[in-house]
Amino acid sequence: MNHAGAAKISLFGLEALDERRALISSLVQSGRDLLPSDVRQLRRALFEDEGASREEAQALFELERTQAAPCAEWTAFFIECLTDHVVWQCRPTGIVVDEQAEWLVREADRCRLATGAALLANVLAEAHRAPGWLIAAVRARVAAPEVQAELARED
Numbered sequence: 001m002n003h004a005g006a007a008k009i010s011l012f013g014l015e016a017l018d019e020r021r022a023l024i025s026s027l028v029q030s031g032r033d034l035l036p037s038d039v040r041q042l043r044r045a046l047f048e049d050e051g052a053s054r055e056e057a058q059a060l061f062e063l064e065r066t067q068a069a070p071c072a073e074w075t076a077f078f079i080e081c082l083t084d085h086v087v088w089q090c091r092p093t094g095i096v097v098d099e100q101a102e103w104l105v106r107e108a109d110r111c112r113l114a115t116g117a118a119l120l121a122n123v124l125a126e127a128h129r130a131p132g133w134l135i136a137a138v139r140a141r142v143a144a145p146e147v148q149a150e151l152a153r154e155d
Contacts, residue, residue: 020045024059028066039073046081050089057085061107064115079119087126094128101134109141114150117141 023045027038046052052060064070064078086100087093096104104123108116120138124130141147 021056021059024056024063028059028063031066033067033070034063034074036071036073039071039077042081043077047084052081052085052089054085054090057082058107061111064111067112075115075118078115079122082119083122083126086123096123096127096130096134098131101131105134105137112150113141113144113147114154117144117147 023042027034027042046056060078060081067074082104086096086104090097090100105120108119110116111119117138120134121142124135124138
């Protein structure tokens with residue numbers, strides 16, 4: 001079934017299913033750091049009913065990689081949205097399986113160090129169960145001197 005032209009009823013009216021991805025894509029293409037107003041727009045679009053899809057989550061990782069000096073609202077939203085996607089939207093709910101963990105680590109490793117480590121740690125904090133190797137990988141990333149140095153600069 002092709003959803004490209006499909007529409008849905010949402011809190012904000014009738015809108016195309018891919019408008020959310022188009023919003024993220026336009027922000028990626030702008031090449032600028034996000035403003036709090038951009039983050040509010042993303043929050044409304046992605047959390048109005050079902051949360052982010054895998055494609056939208058992937059697009060959010062792309063958007064994260066374009067941020068040189070993002071606002072605090074972006075970092076908090078990014079971590080919250082991706083945690084929600086991995087832990088609560090993917091099945092089985094509350095459990096991070098190997099395939100999800102591999103994807104998450106691969107993408108988080110391409111983010112800013114502190115943000116990637118914070119995302120991984122937050123996923124572990126919310127998940128009821130995760131692979132043992134993921135727990136060890138997150139501990140190693142959080143303890144890495146480069147991450148600790150980046151965190152110290154942010155304080």
